[in-house]
Amino acid sequence: MPHEETYDDTRLRRGRLSLPEHVRSPWWELGRRLLAALSILLGTVLLVYVDRGGYRDVNGDGISLIDAVYYTTVTLSTTGYGDIAPVSEGARLVNAFVMTPARIGFLVLLIGTTLEVLATRGREQIRTARWRRKMSHHVVVVGYGTKGRSAVETLLKNGKDREHVVVVDPSASALQDAHSDGLAVVTGDATRREVLRRAGVADADQVIITTDRDDTNVLTALTVRQLNPDAWIVAAVREEENVALMKQSGADSVITSADAVGRLLGLSTLSPTLGSVMEDLLTYGEGLEVAERALLVSEVGKQPQQLPDQVIAVVRDERVFRYFDPVVTQLARGDRLVVVRPAKELPWAPRPGTHDEDLATDGEER
Incomplete structure (x- = not known):
């Protein structure tokens, strides 16, 4: 017997935006x-x-x-x-x-009470319209499973406003979890243009794709890239062999979740100490952290090894160089540094670039 499309199926296919409610007793x-x-x-x-x-x-x-x-x-x-x-x-x-x-x-x-029930839909439409008017330069997170929640948590802890994060997921459990976290949710299939339009993908700065299926991630990335050629797309894949396909689909950065977990497990087995250090780097707010910061005026002309931070890479002209690469022997204005530093500043471990110092940007006079 053929499946008859219900109202809920149509709503899921088109995507329904729902904003978190301020629940009172x-x-x-x-x-x-x-x-x-x-x-x-x-x-x-x-x-x-x-x-x-x-x-x-x-x-x-x-x-x-x-x-x-x-x-x-x-x-x-x-x-x-x-x-x-x-x-x-x-x-x-x-x-x-x-x-x-x-x-x-x-x-x-x-x-x-009766009027409130009757007016719920109208009030939701007003809230949605107000949200759409002010929503731009936001982050769209496709998939709110373990990876999606961890990505959002990292964004929020690094200063991203939760009102500028939108979740896209078809499941009711994800809707409930995201609303509990105070996030706006578009319930629907992210491979469909209409769903992504409702999430404001055309005006988003970044899109994070974290569903559990590589084929869904690839199709989602293709759709996102069609709607927004300038968005920075970060996607997760389960299998290493799909990395190239993911990048061809428009993803700027691809994380292989299964291989990453496997490497961490292998390192922890071969060297428990190395495994604990890697886990420390991946844990936000404690011990060590990996961060990107601008070069300071006082650091121009120095070697990466001479800085207080442990520099592991230098970003120059949108290219990433390892700290020992001859191209970045001397740091220049406009460079950005990828560093390992304390997650919290300590008296004996300063964090340069976090005290309103002068930045060595390209726009400054030499």
Whole structure:
């Protein structure tokens, strides 16, 4: 029997953007509404009682505080028995321009839960439109499994605003996990243009592709490159033989996850000490870290080995040179350094480039 496409299938195919909600306690929401309703009630009682001379009771006696409470409750609830009525011009103006809006607000509060359910879709559309207007130069993460979560965690710990990270994943569990982490999610198949358009790929600076299938990663990279020729694409593949295909598909950087884990396991077996050092380099916020920084003015003309940081590579003219390469014997303006340094600055281990020093960029005068 052929499969009939459901609404959920169509929504998944096209991609649905959902933003993380700011969840509050239901007791907090109930208390807030009750407090607002009580404020309206007390405010209108006070207005009626202060201007009690402008109201007439069918009994002919004056308006007491209890009469003001009674009149206010039947008026706000639209019951209106008519036994108490405004007779002065001031009282009638108050009823027209104060009591009527208060009555509307009171009724809205009474049926607020129903209205909130009915307005959820509209509110979500407004939030989505507002998000799209301000979203640019962001990072799109395709796949929110173990690799995707680790990549996002690294971005956030290095100063990336979580509002500028968008996750694309078809699974409900990924949607829940990403929302728990405060991230916007597009639920859908990332190999489809419409899904990637909803994630704002055309305006993204970087795209990280981390699904569990190499063929999906390749097709996703091709689609991303068609939508955004300038985006920096980082992709993971499981098999080494697919690295070349991944790069041909448009990926700028390819990480072989299976081989990387295998090498780390092998190193840890042959040399537990070397394995622990490599694990330290891959762990953010503790011990050692690998970082890229700009060259400082005070470092121009020096050799990489003469710097306080342990320089392992030099980026010059968008090419990466190892620190011992003769091309980078002397550091020049515009160079960027890949260094191994302490994850946290220590009194005996400074971190150059983190104290607002003058940078040796190409735009500076020589």
